[in-house]
Amino acid sequence: MYSQGLIGADGATQEDEAFLEAFQKRIDAEEKIEPNDPMPGGYRKTLVRQIGQHAHSEIVGMLPEGNWITRAPTLRRKAALLAKVQDEGGHGLYLYAAAETLGVSREQMTEELLSGKAKYSSIFNYPTPSWADIGTIGWLVDGAAIMNQIPLCRCSYGPYARAMIRVCKEESFHQRQGYEIVMTLAKGSPEQKQMAQDSLDRWWWPALMMFGPSDKDSAHSEQSMAWKIKRFTNDELRQQFIDATVPQAEFLGLKVPDPDCRWNKETGHYDHGEIDWDEFWRVVKGGGRMNRDRIADRKKAWDDGAWVREAALAHAEKRRDRMEAARVAAE
Ligand code: BYC
Numbered sequence: 001m002y003s004q005g006l007i008g009a010d011g012a013t014q015e016d017e018a019f020l021e022a023f024q025k026r027i028d029a030e031e032k033i034e035p036n037d038p039m040p041g042g043y044r045k046t047l048v049r050q051i052g053q054h055a056h057s058e059i060v061g062m063l064p065e066g067n068w069i070t071r072a073p074t075l076r077r078k079a080a081l082l083a084k085v086q087d088e089g090g091h092g093l094y095l096y097a098a099a100e101t102l103g104v105s106r107e108q109m110t111e112e113l114l115s116g117k118a119k120y121s122s123i124f125n126y127p128t129p130s131w132a133d134i135g136t137i138g139w140l141v142d143g144a145a146i147m148n149q150i151p152l153c154r155c156s157y158g159p160y161a162r163a164m165i166r167v168c169k170e171e172s173f174h175q176r177q178g179y180e181i182v183m184t185l186a187k188g189s190p191e192q193k194q195m196a197q198d199s200l201d202r203w204w205w206p207a208l209m210m211f212g213p214s215d216k217d218s219a220h221s222e223q224s225m226a227w228k229i230k231r232f233t234n235d236e237l238r239q240q241f242i243d244a245t246v247p248q249a250e251f252l253g254l255k256v257p258d259p260d261c262r263w264n265k266e267t268g269h270y271d272h273g274e275i276d277w278d279e280f281w282r283v284v285k286g287g288g289r290m291n292r293d294r295i296a297d298r299k300k301a302w303d304d305g306a307w308v309r310e311a312a313l314a315h316a317e318k319r320r321d322r323m324e325a326a327r328v329a330a331e
Contacts, residue, residue: 060120
């Protein structure tokens with residue numbers, strides 16, 4: 001399926017050091033790598049893995065919020081939530097298209113998701129029991145996504161970097177609509193403020209886990225940084241997110257659920273408590289509250305959509321035949 005070797009534009013396998021060195025030189029010179037450029041097999045494989053998982057996260061990410069569309073408290077909230085969930089679907093499609101430029105089909109990627117081979121973000125395996133969670137997802141989850149994705153706009157692989165520019169613009173609207181929901185609750189009745197605090201308590205630690213394992217346990221970071229796929233390490237981005245978000249919570253009169261979180265004058269950053277990595281890995285490996293439901297929902301959507309894919313294909317084939325017949329007739 002994905003080649004491990006060094007693939008040239010003509011599909012030929014090359015293995016030499018000189019090629020690897022020349023490729024790294026292009027990366028170091030901040031040149032964008034484009035789909036038909038020769039690239040090391042490992043570079044291609046890393047991108048297919050990351051972009052594929054990113055696409056799956058966008059699509060699975062529609063589920064926890066989609067769950068609240070029919071119960072949004074006002075028409076305005078419903079319209080904004082509908083638009084946001086639709087945007088996530090669009091992000092998934094740009095990302096699948098970016099991965100397809102690397103020679104992997106959407107069917108293959110979907111099969112890998114459904115079989116459990118491909119991952120998606122751990123954050124979407126947590127339930128959304130209250131309306132406040134919709135605000136908190138926008139504020140924290142989209143906030144974390146922006147922190148992670150802004151540097152991806154400078155990713156060395158052109159199609160991924162370009163997709164990220166548009167995605168980030170939309171994510172920033174998502175973050176604001178979420179923050180505004182939480183602000184309304186935080187400034188509302190004591191019960192509403194408590195809903196906002198409970199939701200922050202539920203989502204704070206999972207949001208920090210979105211950035212991936214700590215640097216010492218991150219299998220891919222070093223190579224991905226060298227290839228400029230990633231521009232910052234997982235811990236660097238997590239710290240940036242904490243530094244940006246704790247003051248936002250304070251402004252709302254809410255408290256992040258971490259007794260060790262405090263401003264450190266010497267480092268110029270917020271200190272934070274230990275993340276529960278056992279929980280992270282348990283959720284990543286399928287043991288979260290919602291893992292089973294999320295995959296079951298994706299499988300149902302994929303199966304229910306089979307007739308649409310078949311009809312689109314039949315239409316495309318018919319059109320191709322008609323065009324071919326017209327071309328022959330014109331000759
Ligand atoms: N959840 O070596 P590492 C969104 C896996 S969607 C699950 O550090 P890497 C949104 C990792 O895949 C947000 N698995 O990996 C949508 C690897 O396993 P494999 C999604 C995780 O790739 C709707 C292993 O742990 N954003 O924004 O260098 C509504 C070791 O990790 C997680 C993206 O996907 C996790 N949280 O760094 C609202 C952004 N973290 O593959 C919002 C693009 C790690 O070896 N992706 N793993 O089996 C990235 O930037 C990087 O892939 C990561 C991980 C920073 C996530």
